[in-house]
Every structure is written in structure tokens, then in C-alpha cells.
Amino acid sequence: MRKRQQKTYTRLTHPLVRDSRDEPFRQAGWAEALDRAARGLERNRDAFGMFSCARATNEMNYVAQKFARVVMGTHNVDSCNRTCHAPSVAGLTAAFGSGGGTSSYEEIEHTDVIVMWGSNARFAHPIFFQHVLKGIRGGARMYAVDPRRTSTAEWAESWLGLNVGTDIPMAHAIGREIIHAGLANEAFIERATSGFEEYRALVEPWTLSLAEKVTGVPARAIRELAHAYARAERAQLCWTLGITEHHNGTDNVRALINLSLLTGQVGRYGAGLQPLRGQNNVQGGGDMGAIPNRLPGFQDILDPATRLKFESAWDTVIQPHYGLNLTEMFEAMEDGTLRAVYCIGENPAQSEADSEQAVRRLQALDFLVVQDIFLTKTAELADVVLPATAGWAETEGTTTNSERRVQRVRRAVTPPGEAREDIDIICALAARLGHDWKYADAEAVWNELRSVSPDHYGMTYDRLAEHQGIQWPCPSTERLEPTYLHGRLWETDPDRRGTPAPFGLVRHDPPVDLTDETYPIRLTTGRRLDSYNTGVQSGGFASPLRRGEYIELCPEDAERYGVAAGEEVRVSSRRGAVVAPVWIDTALRPGLAFMTMHFPDEVDTNQLTIEANCPIAGTAEFKASAIRVEKLPVATIVR
Amino acid sequence: MTVTPLGIPRRLLEFAIDGQQARVPEGSTILDACRAAGKDVPTLCEGDTLRPKNACRVCVVEVEGSRTLVPACSRKAEPGMVVRTGGERVRHSRKIVLELLASSVDLSTTPRAAEWIKEYEAKPDRFGPGAARVNEEPRIDNELYARDYGKCILCYKCVDACGDQWQNTFAISVAGRGFDARIAVEHDAPLTDSACVYCGNCVEVCPTGALSFKSEFDMRAAGTWDESRQSETTTVCAYCGVGCSLTLHVQDNEIVKVTSPHDSPVTHGNLCIKGRFGYQHVQNRG
Numbered sequence: 001m002r003k004r005q006q007k008t009y010t011r012l013t014h015p016l017v018r019d020s021r022d023e024p025f026r027q028a029g030w031a032e033a034l035d036r037a038a039r040g041l042e043r044n045r046d047a048f049g050m051f052s053c054a055r056a057t058n059e060m061n062y063v064a065q066k067f068a069r070v071v072m073g074t075h076n077v078d079s080c081n082r083t084c085h086a087p088s089v090a091g092l093t094a095a096f097g098s099g100g101g102t103s104s105y106e107e108i109e110h111t112d113v114i115v116m117w118g119s120n121a122r123f124a125h126p127i128f129f130q131h132v133l134k135g136i137r138g139g140a141r142m143y144a145v146d147p148r149r150t151s152t153a154e155w156a157e158s159w160l161g162l163n164v165g166t167d168i169p170m171a172h173a174i175g176r177e178i179i180h181a182g183l184a185n186e187a188f189i190e191r192a193t194s195g196f197e198e199y200r201a202l203v204e205p206w207t208l209s210l211a212e213k214v215t216g217v218p219a220r221a222i223r224e225l226a227h228a229y230a231r232a233e234r235a236q237l238c239w240t241l242g243i244t245e246h247h248n249g250t251d252n253v254r255a256l257i258n259l260s261l262l263t264g265q266v267g268r269y270g271a272g273l274q275p276l277r278g279q280n281n282v283q284g285g286g287d288m289g290a291i292p293n294r295l296p297g298f299q300d301i302l303d304p305a306t307r308l309k310f311e312s313a314w315d316t317v318i319q320p321h322y323g324l325n326l327t328e329m330f331e332a333m334e335d336g337t338l339r340a341v342y343c344i345g346e347n348p349a350q351s352e353a354d355s356e357q358a359v360r361r362l363q364a365l366d367f368l369v370v371q372d373i374f375l376t377k378t379a380e381l382a383d384v385v386l387p388a389t390a391g392w393a394e395t396e397g398t399t400t401n402s403e404r405r406v407q408r409v410r411r412a413v414t415p416p417g418e419a420r421e422d423i424d425i426i427c428a429l430a431a432r433l434g435h436d437w438k439y440a441d442a443e444a445v446w447n448e449l450r451s452v453s454p455d456h457y458g459m460t461y462d463r464l465a466e467h468q469g470i471q472w473p474c475p476s477t478e479r480l481e482p483t484y485l486h487g488r489l490w491e492t493d494p495d496r497r498g499t500p501a502p503f504g505l506v507r508h509d510p511p512v513d514l515t516d517e518t519y520p521i522r523l524t525t526g527r528r529l530d531s532y533n534t535g536v537q538s539g540g541f542a543s544p545l546r547r548g549e550y551i552e553l554c555p556e557d558a559e560r561y562g563v564a565a566g567e568e569v570r571v572s573s574r575r576g577a578v579v580a581p582v583w584i585d586t587a588l589r590p591g592l593a594f595m596t597m598h599f600p601d602e603v604d605t606n607q608l609t610i611e612a613n614c615p616i617a618g619t620a621e622f623k624a625s626a627i628r629v630e631k632l633p634v635a636t637i638v639r
Numbered sequence: 640m641t642v643t644p645l646g647i648p649r650r651l652l653e654f655a656i657d658g659q660q661a662r663v664p665e666g667s668t669i670l671d672a673c674r675a676a677g678k679d680v681p682t683l684c685e686g687d688t689l690r691p692k693n694a695c696r697v698c699v700v701e702v703e704g705s706r707t708l709v710p711a712c713s714r715k716a717e718p719g720m721v722v723r724t725g726g727e728r729v730r731h732s733r734k735i736v737l738e739l740l741a742s743s744v745d746l747s748t749t750p751r752a753a754e755w756i757k758e759y760e761a762k763p764d765r766f767g768p769g770a771a772r773v774n775e776e777p778r779i780d781n782e783l784y785a786r787d788y789g790k791c792i793l794c795y796k797c798v799d800a801c802g803d804q805w806q807n808t809f810a811i812s813v814a815g816r817g818f819d820a821r822i823a824v825e826h827d828a829p830l831t832d833s834a835c836v837y838c839g840n841c842v843e844v845c846p847t848g849a850l851s852f853k854s855e856f857d858m859r860a861a862g863t864w865d866e867s868r869q870s871e872t873t874t875v876c877a878y879c880g881v882g883c884s885l886t887l888h889v890q891d892n893e894i895v896k897v898t899s900p901h902d903s904p905v906t907h908g909n910l911c912i913k914g915r916f917g918y919q920h921v922q923n924r925g
Binding site: 008009010011013055105106124125126127128130133137155276277278279280281282283373374390391392393394399400401402403405407408409410411412413414416417468469529530531532536537538539540541542543544545 | 781782783803805806807830831835836837838870872873874875876877878879880881882883884885887889892893894900902903904905906907909910911912913914916917918919920921922923924925
């Protein structure tokens with residue numbers, strides 16, 4: 001095996017500044033760095049965007065969005081939720097009015113059927129998968145729907161290896177089969193949903209045989225999954241980025257939600273929908289309002305009563321419209337309407353699809369201030385770099401996980417050098433821009449959030465410690481709510497049942513980046529067990545499993561293109577090309593290749609991916625690019 | 640029909656421990672009841688997140704009407720039972736178990752072993768210097784953990800944690816039979832050539848330090864490991880969205896070990912490679 005040294009990042013210990021982007025950084029004192037940052041933001045007050053951090057605490061996200069809204073007067077605040085699960089939030093909100101997973105981890109141990117759709121949880125969410133394994137050991141049957149025969153699929157009753165981007169045909173065919181077999185939960189549909197007749201008409205063309213043709217999965221296997229899911233007393237439908245990282249990610253999510261509405265597999269103990277979130281606090285970041293369309297507590301900006309509440313709480317004017325999301329902010333950089341960015345703990349220069357374009361857009365900014373624990377590729381583009389603390393080990397606060405559980409994070413080590421806590425830095429900047437906020441500690445921020453967010457009101461720090469975390473909603477300091485959401489849908493009284501959940505009328509739309517003679521291979525991306533995102537964090541420890549970046553091909557394709565394991569090849573898409581060694585993986589099928597984005601300093605996979613975005617959630621189609629693989633000219637092979 | 644019954648509420652049952660009345664929920668073990676009553680029963684192979692293995696026999700107690708001593712860790716409490724935890728028979732049995740273990744295994748890093756040996760007046764030396772030991776060097780074949788089979792008491796907790804009770808990776812098992820039995824990966828290969836995924840959940844449950852994190856192993860070898868100078872802080876993992884509870888063991892502002900609370904509803908004491916070992920980035924302080 002090739003041994004390559006991955007880049008290790010060392011902590012930032014001092015603020016860095018420079019007068020122009022061609023100069024190297026020089027160390028500066030906090031006062032100078034903050035003054036420069038304040039001046040840079042001040043002169044771009046009407047063209048500002050905030051990238052908040054899905055890895056920092058709820059408290060930091062609350063203060064960051066408040067900075068954007070109160071100090072800078074804009075709703076342009078977002079985070080890397082946009083590159084992963086924004087479609088889940090959008091889809092779940094459209095159906096149920098709330099953007100969280102509906103079930104709890106423990107419930108999956110007590111369910112009868114588990115569907116893992118576009119999710120390699122065994123690698124990407126290993127401890128969640130232990131709950132799945134408990135369920136399987138207890139007698140539950142698991143079905144894996146994934147183009148790759150992943151290590152998750154190894155535990156499945158049946159693996160449905162569909163073609164990339166054919167999730168909607170698969171879901172619709174399952175829906176049609178359930179209806180035709182008489183397995184739809186008519187009482188639930190009648191009482192708790194709307195739009196069923198339109199849905200029935202929508203899925204009617206998707207016969208099992210048509211679905212087999214489009215998805216590549218045998219009709220018998222689709223039928224078996226449909227019957228198992230519909231007949232189960234309790235079933236859990238889980239998904240990850242295989243569903244959301246498409247140009248129609250929100251539609252994909254709606255297509256899955258439809259199945260739960262059709263069968264009543266939601267709103268009960270053990271029956272629900274579980275999107276597995278990718279970052280420690282990507283759920284919490286959205287809950288705290290670090291998204292352009294919601295105020296803290298996931299409250300809609302367009303609701304006048306909500307705006308009034310926040311206007312009086314913050315003594316400010318809240319604009320009655322949505323801000324730009326991360327994707328739109330990048331587009332606004334292109335046309336010059338967004339000229340300054342305050343980027344906290346994010347690395348979009350490497351995490352965005354079509355990374356060359358992202359870097360070019362960041363370079364075009366008038367002012368970029370980056371607050372991070374490392375000098376990331378994004379920080380290297382900045383005018384001012386502010387050294388921060390690591391949220392999970394160096395600060396007090398809370399984060400919110402995939403089952404909506406708010407848990408305490410605590411300071412265990414002292415941060416290096418002059419690094420300061422995020423909230424402290426944001427407040428210092430706010431003060432220079434005319435807003436003197438005083439927070440004694442993280443708990444004071446949390447208590448302010450509790451006062452404006454009914455869903456969090458009952459979660460005092462004391463209670464969070466006592467219960468080892470509490471799941472939202474928690475409106476009362478006296479009691480705990482059920483572990484699952486939307487039990488209201490099962491109420492007999494129509495008033496208590498509330499708004500019926502609408503079926504999503506979504507149509508199949510194949511991936512934007514088509515495969516053809518020039519780019520014949522479908523490239524999909526994902527995570528490995530021991531690495532994480534752009535590798536800035538996970539590159540810091542010596543994993544015996546780590547082997548660096550490869551282009552993974554099935555044995556048939558390797559033979560077809562005449563390449564051998566370990567051989568470096570040129571991988572090109574319509575946007576860029578990289579050189580990567582070949583890895584042979586029998587979990588892939590002819591025409592399907594796999595790469596990760598864990599080693600961008602080695603092989604920048606996102607030069608290949610396409611920035612085709614979901615129009616609703618703004619998430620790019622990381623999961624489907626068209627590539628070709630070519631042997632390198634002999635002379636350039638590096639031995 | 641559902642295949643996984645949700646269970647019914649448990650009743651309380653009453654019985655006697657050392658002449659005192661004990662009330663515990665149905666399904667509790669004698670050990671649960673002893674701990675609830677504040678009795679100090681020694682245990683080695685018992686794990687709070689694992690099913691009882693009955694391997695070490697150090698927790699045995701006397702139950703009236705039972706011909707043999709019973710292991711408290713696995714025997715369920717029954718109404719009307721009469722249990723004695725400190726009689727001569729019990730003390731003698733524990734003494735022999737400790738003597739046999741301590742004469743064949745290095746218990747120097749086993750928490751409380753020295754205390755129990757003293758309490759039960761065990762004399763491991765009485766078998767003489769020729770008592771059989773594994774006598775082999777610790778195995779260090781990767782940067783994350785070390786295996787020292789000279790400290791292994793063959794309690795199987797690591798096998799259960801790696802196997803069907805939690806991790807379901809099945810990288811380790813018992814190889815050999817009788818006196819040759821030992822814990823090994825397939826073909827007794829280096830860890831790096833095995834199915835191991837480096838979650839460290841075997842290390843988490845090891846009662847003797849036969850399995851240890853490399854950070855701890857190195858610091859012990861250098862004589863710098865000092866638990867009295869360590870703080871333990873429970874926080875949340877910085878990686879995926881599952882939100883695992885992490886307990887950071889910190890000595891001199893360096894994270895030296897990561898565990899997870901065994902009663903955490905998210906982890907039940909288990910972690911993956913990133914949560915267990917992926918902390919180094921915060922202390923790459925340049």
C-alpha cells in the first residue's frame with residue numbers, strides 16, 4: 001500500500017492580518033485584528049454574509065445569527081447544513097411543519113422494519129448503527145437502498161442497488177405497489193394527510209417493471225421492500241446524504257416522506273423518519289436560527305407575531321423577508337452584491353462543489369474575515385484571521401444531535417496561545433460596530449435563547465445535566481415530551497390533530513451531469529469510517545485504516561480501462577481533472593466509481609463535482625458527477 | 640404483528656442479604672441488589688454494559704439451599720432468597736480465585752486488585768516462582784492501542800464487546816483451548832491485518848489493562864501516567880451528528896484518554912474510531 005503523509009494542521013494561536021491579498025499574513029494583536037475586521041464589515045454593511053459553524057455550540061450559533069440580524073441587519077446567515085441535510089429540513093418542514101428527525105435512536109431498537117436509504121451508517125454514523133444492530137438482533141429486518149453494496153448493506157435482509165439518482169422512481173414504485181396491494185393505511189391517510197388522490201395519480205405510471213428498468217433493481221426486490229414496510233407494525237425510514245446531495249434533494253426527501261404518510265409509519269413510538277445528520281451540531285445550528293429563513297427556535301421570519309417578539313427582545317428591526325442561503329451567497333459574490341463574509345469554522349474553499357469556482361468567488365470578495373482553529377484553505381484567502389477555541393473541548397455550551405437531543409459540551413482543556421472563545425470574539429466585534437452585548441457566560445446566552453424559543457424553554461443547564469440531554473420540543477421545565485414527534489397526527493379530535501401532512505407531488509428528474517461517451521462513469525461521493533469531511537480534524541490522528549484518497553472502481557471497470565490497483569490515473573469531469581490512484585472495490589458496479597472529500601490537499605475531489613443545486617434547499621449534487629478515467633502517459637508515472 | 644415486544648413494567652421483589660431486607664425490581668441480579676444495599680462485592684469479568692459471562696468467579700456469594708456458591712453477577716434475585724456475602728466459604732473461594740489469577744497474570748494495572756488481595760489475605764506467591772505465566776512482550780503494532788496478554792484474565796469481555804453484544808465486528812475471539820486459550824485476532828495476526836476497526840470498545844471494557852490505549856501505555860512506560868493529576872470532563876463528540884457523549888481524561892492540559900459514560904442513552908459506553916481517537920487535532924498546538 002502506498003504511504004502518503006497527510007497534511008496536519010496546527011492550531012492558530014494569534015490573530016493574523018494583511019493589507020492586501022498578495023502579502024503574507026503577519027501576526028497582530030487582538031485590538032488591531034478586531035479593528036480591521038470591524039472596518040471591513042462596516043464598509044460592506046449592505047453586502048454582508050455570515051457563514052456560521054455547524055460544529056460550534058448552539059450558543060455560538062445563536063450569537064452569530066444575532067450578529068448578522070442585529071448588527072449587520074441581514075438574514076444572510078447560513079452554514080454547511082446547506083451542503084448536506086438542508087433538503088431534509090426543507091422536506092420535513094413542508095410535510096410536518098418541523099425540520100427534525102421524528103424518532104429517537106432507542107426506538108430503532110424496538111422497531112420491526114428498518115430502511116436505510118442512501119445511508120452508509122455503519123461507516124458514517126457508527127454508534128447510531130449500533131442501535132440499528134440491536135434492532136436487527138431483536139428480530140427487525142433491515143433493507144439497504146444504496147448504489148453501493150456498503151458495509152451497511154452487509155447487514156441487510158435485502159440490498160436494493162439502485163442507479164444513482166433514481167430514488168424517486170424507486171419510492172414511487174414502492175408507493176404504487178403499497179396502494180395496489182391494498183396495504184395503504186386508509187384511515188390514517190383520510191384523517192392525517194392531504195393530497196392523496198393526486199399522489200395516487202402521480203405514482204400510477206410507476207409500475208414495478210418500469211421501476212426495474214429505471215432503477216436497475218429487480219421488481220421482486222422492490223415489491224418485497226414495499227410489502228415489508230407497509231405490513232410492519234412499526235417501521236423506521238432512515239436516510240443520509242445519498243438522498244439529499246442531489247439537485248432535487250428536497251424532492252427526494254418528500255418522496256420518502258410520502259411512504260410514511262401512505263402507511264402511517266410516523267408519529268408513533270418506533271415508527272418514524274430519521275435523517276442522520278452529518279455534523280455534531282448541524283441540527284442545532286438550524287434550530288438556533290443560523291439559517292436564512294428561520295429565527296431561533298425554528299420560527300418563521302415571515303410570521304409577523306414572531307418578528308414582533310424578536311424585535312422587542314433584541315430591540316431591532318427584523319426584515320420581513322428571507323436572506324440568502326450559502327449557495328445563493330456564493331452566487332451573489334459572483335455578481336458583486338455580496339462583498340464581505342464573516343466565516344466561522346467553515347471551510348467552503350474545499351467543501352463546496354466545484355471548489356475552483358468557490359475559491360475564485362471568495363478571492364473576489366472585498367473583505368473576508370475567517371474565525372477558525374486552523375489556517376484552513378479558506379482562511380488562507382482571508383484579510384483577517386481570528387484564532388478561536390474548539391467548541392467541543394474548550395468551551396461551555398450545548399449541541400443538538402440527530403435525535404434532537406440537546407447535550408452539554410464542556411471545557412476540558414485550555415486553548416492555545418491567544419485563541420479566544422467564539423462568542424467572546426463575536427461580541428467584541430459587535431461592540432466595535434455599536435452593539436454592546438453582555439453575556440456573563442454560555443449559560444446566559446442559552447437562557448436568552450430559552451426566553452425566545454418555546455421548544456427550548458424547558459431545557460435549563462441543570463436539567464440537561466440531570467437527564468443526559470433533553471430532546472426538543474421541551475416547552476416545560478416540569479415534564480418531558482414523548483421521544484417521537486407528530487403524535488398529533490393520530491389524535492381523534494381534528495382540532496388536536498392540526499394541519500394534515502401533505503403528500504409531496506414530486507417527479508423524477510435524473511442527475512444533471514449526464515454520462516455519455518466522453519464521460520461514461522458515474523462518480524458518487526461519501527465518507528470513510530476513520531475520516532471526516534475535508535480532513536482538517538480527522539487528519540490529526542494516526543489511523544491504521546487510513547489509506548488516503550483513491551478513485552474506487554469495480555474490477556470490471558478497472559479491466560475495461562486497463563488500470564491496475566495503485567496505479568495513478570487521471571480522473572476528469574466537465575469541470576476539472578485530478579490525478580488519483582486506483583482502488584478496486586467489489587461493492588461497486590460497472591459504471592459506478594466512488595471517491596471521498598477527506599483529502600482535498602492530496603486529491604481535490606470537489607474539482608470534479610457539479611454545482612447543480614436543489615432549487616428549494618440549495619444543496620449541490622455531490623452524489624452524481626460524470627467522469628472518465630484515463631491512464632497517465634508513461635513518462636509521468638511517479639514511482 | 641410486532642416482533643419486538645416492548646415489555647411490561649417490572650414488579651419489586653423482596654429477599655434478604657446478610658440478614659437485611661432488600662427490595663429490587665424483578666430481573667435484577669444479586670449483584671445489583673448488593674450494590675444497591677452498599678455491599679462491596681469484587682468483580683472482574685462483570686461489565687455493566689455486557690451480559691454476565693461467569694468467567695472469573697470472584698463475585699461468588701452464598702445462597703441458602705444452594706449446594707455451590709453462586710456468581711452474584713448473573714444469578715437473578717428471587718423472592719424470599721437468603722443471601723450471605725461475607726461468610727467463611729465465600730471469603731475462602733474469593734481468596735483462591737485471586738491467588739490463582741494473581742499468580743498467573745500481571746494484575747498491576749487492575750483497579751482494586753491489590754486491595755482485594757489484602758482484604759481476602761490471598762498469597763499468590765505460595766505457588767512459587769515457577770507458576771505458569773504467559774511471559775511475552777506487549778504487542779504494539781499500531782498507533783492507537785497496545786495488547787499485553789500477560790495481563791489478560793480471559794474474561795471474554797473484549798470478545799463480547801467486539802462481537803454480537805455491541806460492535807458486531809468480530810475481530811477478536813478465543814484461540815486455543817484449555818491452558819492454551821488466549822484472545823487473538825484471526826490467525827493471531829497483527830491488529831493491522833485484522834478486521835479491527837479501532838473503535839476501542841474492547842479497551843473500554845477490559846478490566847485489567849491488558850488492552851490499553853497507546854497514549855496510556857506509553858505514559859505508563861515513561862512513568863508519567865498519573866491518574867491523581869487527571870480530570871474527567873464529559874462533553875459531546877466533534878464529528879458526525881449522532882452526538883456521542885465523550886469523557887475526556889486530561890492530564891497537564893493534554894487529552895490522554897477518551898471514554899464514554901456507560902449509562903449514556905446515545906452510546907452505552909461505545910464509540911467509533913473518530914470519537915475515541917480523533918482528538919489530536921485540538922492539541923496540535925504548534
